[in-house]
Amino acid sequence: MASRNLSRFSSFGKKIIGIGKNYSEHAKEMGSSVPSEPVVFLKPTTAYLTEGNPILLPLNNDVDHEVELGVVIGKPGKDISESSAMSHVGGYVLALDMSNRTRQAQSKNAGLPWALSKGFDTSCPVSKFLDLSQVPDPHSVQLWLKVNGVERQNGNTADMVFKIPTLISYLSCHMTLEEGDLILTGTPKGVGPVKHGDVVECGLGDIVSMTFNAEDRK
Numbered sequence: 771m772a773s774r775n776l777s778r779f780s781s782f783g784k785k786i787i788g789i790g791k792n793y794s795e796h797a798k799e800m801g802s803s804v805p806s807e808p809v810v811f812l813k814p815t816t817a818y819l820t821e822g823n824p825i826l827l828p829l830n831n832d833v834d835h836e837v838e839l840g841v842v843i844g845k846p847g848k849d850i851s852e853s854s855a856m857s858h859v860g861g862y863v864l865a866l867d868m869s870n871r872t873r874q875a876q877s878k879n880a881g882l883p884w885a886l887s888k889g890f891d892t893s894c895p896v897s898k899f900l901d902l903s904q905v906p907d908p909h910s911v912q913l914w915l916k917v918n919g920v921e922r923q924n925g926n927t928a929d930m931v932f933k934i935p936t937l938i939s940y941l942s943c944h945m946t947l948e949e950g951d952l953i954l955t956g957t958p959k960g961v962g963p964v965k966h967g968d969v970v971e972c973g974l975g976d977i978v979s980m981t982f983n984a985e986d987r988k
């Protein structure tokens with residue numbers, strides 16, 4: 771991938787596009803139906819967090835973990851066809867879509883966007899950048915997550931409702947995808963709370979794993 775220095779990352783770090791309810795079992799556990807079109811939201815770049823730094827829990831202290839495969843755009847584009855979409859992928863990351871559930875429920879009920887529930891500082895912990903050779907089949911990798919050593923999530927990207935080419939094509943018809951953009955492809959079932967003092971460990975098969983401590987923000 772032609773790489774440019776983007777914020778504090780060498781290969782990604784631009785806009786973060788979240789996809790919601792992209793695993794039917796997770797949609798079910800949230801009391802939702804499986805969407806007929808991708809559910810899309812944005813996180814600001816200030817949500818990025820790298821290992822060695824704590825997840826800072828917002829004051830209402832009601833945050834869930836969501837482990838996800840992140841797709842990093844390597845070649846910009848708009849109106850990308852599904853058949854050419856994978857040529858726009860520059861690599862991958864393992865990511866967490868930390869979600870403030872009380873706030874999310876409030877905004878859902880009021881018909882408001884998820885910006886604050888999904889976009890708080892440190893709400894997007896990410897692994898190191900993985901190049902294409904490290905994830906040869908992104909639709910067949912295990913996503914797992916443990917809190918304090920206890921398994922909470924364990925699912926396979928094969929179960930995504932909308933696969934990566936569909937997501938890239940769909941998104942690029944609405945907004946230009948730039949080099950370094952990150953698409954969070956949704957979380958499998960098993961989401962649950964993270965509290966002050968918890969240790970969150972997650973992985974993408976045995977390709978990469980990462981660990982974060984959670985703390986109440988001051």
Ligand SMILES: O=C([O-])CC(=O)C(=O)O
Nearest residue numbers: 789790791792869956957
């Ligand atoms: O908050 C949610 O449940 C939507 C979402 O991000 C996901 O499904 O990954």
Ligand SMILES: [Mg+2]
Nearest residue numbers: 836867956957
């Ligand atoms: Mg998510």
